[in-house]
Amino acid sequence: MDTYQSAEMMLKRFTPMRPVVALRPHSVKRAAHWFLQHFAGKVLYAIKANNSQPIIEALYDAGIRCFDVASLSEIEQVCSLNDVDIYIMNPVKSRDLIAKAYFDFGVRNFALDCEAELEKINEVTDFAKDLNLFVRIACDNSTAHVHLNRKFGIAMENVASLLLQTRRYAQRLGLTFHIGSQAMVPSCYGHVMDNISALISHSGVLPDSIDIGGGFPSAYANMTPPALDQYMLEIERAFERMNVVETCELLCEPGRALVAEAVSAIVQVDLRKENFLYINDGAYGLLYDAAHYDFVHPVRKIDSNTVYSTHKPFSFYGPTCDSADFMPGPYLLPDNIGEGDFIEIGQLGAYAEVFRTQFNGYGQYDYVQLLDEPMLSLYQPENEKVPEYSVSANEEVS
Numbered sequence: 001m002d003t004y005q006s007a008e009m010m011l012k013r014f015t016p017m018r019p020v021v022a023l024r025p026h027s028v029k030r031a032a033h034w035f036l037q038h039f040a041g042k043v044l045y046a047i048k049a050n051n052s053q054p055i056i057e058a059l060y061d062a063g064i065r066c067f068d069v070a071s072l073s074e075i076e077q078v079c080s081l082n083d084v085d086i087y088i089m090n091p092v093k094s095r096d097l098i099a100k101a102y103f104d105f106g107v108r109n110f111a112l113d114c115e116a117e118l119e120k121i122n123e124v125t126d127f128a129k130d131l132n133l134f135v136r137i138a139c140d141n142s143t144a145h146v147h148l149n150r151k152f153g154i155a156m157e158n159v160a161s162l163l164l165q166t167r168r169y170a171q172r173l174g175l176t177f178h179i180g181s182q183a184m185v186p187s188c189y190g191h192v193m194d195n196i197s198a199l200i201s202h203s204g205v206l207p208d209s210i211d212i213g214g215g216f217p218s219a220y221a222n223m224t225p226p227a228l229d230q231y232m233l234e235i236e237r238a239f240e241r242m243n244v245v246e247t248c249e250l251l252c253e254p255g256r257a258l259v260a261e262a263v264s265a266i267v268q269v270d271l272r273k274e275n276f277l278y279i280n281d282g283a284y285g286l287l288y289d290a291a292h293y294d295f296v297h298p299v300r301k302i303d304s305n306t307v308y309s310t311h312k313p314f315s316f317y318g319p320t321c322d323s324a325d326f327m328p329g330p331y332l333l334p335d336n337i338g339e340g341d342f343i344e345i346g347q348l349g350a351y352a353e354v355f356r357t358q359f360n361g362y363g364q365y366d367y368v369q370l371l372d373e374p375m376l377s378l379y380q381p382e383n384e385k386v387p388e389y390s391v392s393a394n395e396e397v398s
Helices: 007-013 025-038 053-062 072-078 095-105 115-124 156-169 187-203 228-241 256-262 288-292
Strands: 002-004 020-023 042-046 066-069 085-088 109-112 132-136 144-146 172-176 181-183 209-211 249-252 263-273 276-279 299-301 311-317 326-334 342-345 366-370
Touching: 002 007, 007 020, 007 263, 007 342, 007 366, 025 042, 025 053, 025 228, 025 256, 053 072, 053 256, 066 072, 072 085, 072 095, 085 095, 095 115, 109 115, 115 156, 132 156, 132 209, 156 172, 156 187, 187 228, 228 249, 288 326, 299 326
Parallel strands: 002 366, 020 366, 042 066, 042 249, 066 085, 085 109, 109 132, 132 172, 172 209, 209 249, 276 311
Antiparallel strands: 020 263, 144 181, 263 276, 263 342, 299 342, 311 326
């Protein structure tokens, strides 16, 4: 993989004929260092967010040793690293996956949210005595940009019986929840943790661990979350209020917050129609979140001359023949942008690569590594300024 100081330097060396995935592994290491230093517990990387090998290796080099997985292929990938701890936090698993994970790969950490899954885990592992079992609890996702509370989680009012059953078989018993992806309000963690504290008192079952899941946000052009310090403070205070013994362990599962800043896409404009730009990547490629979840990624025209008199809001169409291949934005770009120009689209490190397809024969990319800083960052030192490449607005700006 070739390395360049910036996208401008890359374009001086060659003109790509297809979209370019630009990796910034140094930003992954910085985010991982931050979580390891500021979260008062064990940090699990949710590999579903980005499973590319350079990203995984950067996290590992930064000190991440715990991984949240959901499939055999993810287990196999993580097991290529030394001295790692694997957690299958998907509450519903096939018997084959449980068996291979337990007997072939030594996995001992499993999530569940019903008695049927508990019975399945016990039967497949021959009622093993070394299981670490996490009961997933349903919780409110209203403060998150993407809700994840429809598929998994047992209701609070029904959890006491499942806790008692799980306690009988678990070497270590954990409680876990997920407040949704891109959580924008730090207090949402404390609210759920307070409810769990009341639940523990009511059930009389003391857990050995509390896993607060993921949901930690990243910065986007249309979303500026509170500082991550505020999330850590809220979680720390809520954990101190919980009715758990001092030996209870705290865990988290960041995905987006660790890797979002690590990838940009460099795309080319194929055509301009008024304020619509037809580009060579889109909803079936790296821009799924932009098309389906209203994420507005930071953008900039790649040009050595970065001073323009006027910017205008644009929307993007991708290269496929499907009208759903549309990213509304708005994306603020110079009013003189047109066919042949290149655009860098930032904050694509989370979910973009794992969601992409080869619909209509697209989905092929070149890969490079860039040494400059991400277009937006929650981890930027206070004495450095990050350029504003896009803002959420519908009016022209000068």
